[in-house]
Amino acid sequence: MTAPSWTADPLVWGQGPQRFEVFLEPTCPFSGRALGKLWEFLDLADPERVSVLIRLQSQPWHMFSGLITRAILVASTTADGKEAARRVMEAIYANRKVFEFDDHATGPNRDATPDEILRRITNESGVAMEDAFDIPDLDREIKWHCKYAHQNGIHVSPTFMVNGLIAADLGGGDSLAAWAAKLD
Template sequence: TFQDIPPSPHVPVRICLGRFTLVAVAALLSPAPWRCLHQSLFVAPRETPHSRDVSVARFGMPAAGPPLPSQPMGVPWSKAGGPVLVELFLDLCCPFSKRMLHTVAGGVAASFEGKVNFVFHSVVQPWHAQSSYMHEASLAVLKLHGPDAFWKYAVAVTERQDDFFDDEVFEKSRQQIYKDLAILAHEQGFDDKKIMARLQLAGLGNAGNAVTQHLKWAVKFHRVRGVHVTPTVFVNGLEAGIVSSDWNADEWAAFLDWHVNKTTPGIPETWLVQGE
């Protein structure tokens, strides 16, 4: 939008370029055009009482751009945390993510509780449309039942992953897939009716549902981190390309022991280079 610029015979043309205004100066014989240019390019628009009131009324917060999460992204395995951070970027519809998730959740995470902080990050792979619905259902479980329930449900969904592959859901509607996911949640002891309620459209048009914003944050987060392939693992903020979905519990333990204990017995040389 244009800024309010005092009338000047030296500024006959103003061109809007996004947030900034480029002032085309016809004459440069006085300092007035330079003041206008500086105001247009470098001085932020003033917040008015009206814009502030509208922002607070809509979002419950001052104007600050798109909505932001009020807590760190991802779902931790345990509240105990740990000095070593391992972030797992997983897709619930990906067979390789399933393999890694079941290994970590099947004993590795528990054996390193208090030492390693495992965090699950949802990665939707859009070429499988049902991937979005699977992650939406898992986020609904998270909102209703908490992190422990989320991990339990993620394991259960991936255990039945074949039921949600392309060839199985191609003729199903979005609502039918939601119902299948809610039934699976019910089998795990969760409230399927409340989960279904969270997955219903919130209004007309592209209103989304009760977990759409959380899903947007998850997608934005893995894009910012440069994650495309699933699974992808980060250790203490850096991508650990050496970690494989084929690893068994012993291989995970050897890798994590090095980082937790700062010792190296029996670890292959390539791992030492990676760790250093």
């Protein structure tokens, strides 16, 4: 088997020994709330003490979830790596209506094509990904995120895992202090 010609930059910020993993669905408003707090949390908890890891949890009731998950991972293969992926995630959450169906089934996005969604992501985030979107074996990265979530019993987003254990009592609406209190 030949090595791929691309590398997905891991969605990891900080370099501390403690692991704060967050499983996010790319268009879920609750995941968006959690993402918006991660960088402040990292500063509070100290990037030398904790590593924040984002895991993507695609959910089929969010109709463009698979497409958008792929777009985030594609962004991570660009020269800006995880920072490009971060810009894509932030743009999607900030403009959710542009990427999501009303009530998970209706609205103007029913007429949108995958190429239109990709153009919207590029326009909103400033990350061009149309060429990289066609990476043939990018599926392995997507499948890794899915498999990892399933192996850990993750079914909803956001879900938090601290040092390898699910923190079922944590949510995106909790304070940063509550998140930090879960660390050793």
